[in-house]
Amino acid sequence: MIRKLASGEYRLYSRKTDPKTGKRRNLGTFSSREQAQQHEREVQYFKRHG
Secondary structure, eight states: OEEEOTTSOEEEEEEEEOTTTSSEEEEEEESSHHHHHHHHHHHHHHHHHO
């Protein structure tokens, strides 16, 4: 899940909530939406192939 921050950057959050905190994990902050989408694809790949 990608959200735009007030600073204009984009942050990638995990799809599921963290059971310990009840919030979504921060998976990185990126300067462009394309970079965040690329990283999300990489994360999904390694979830299955890592």
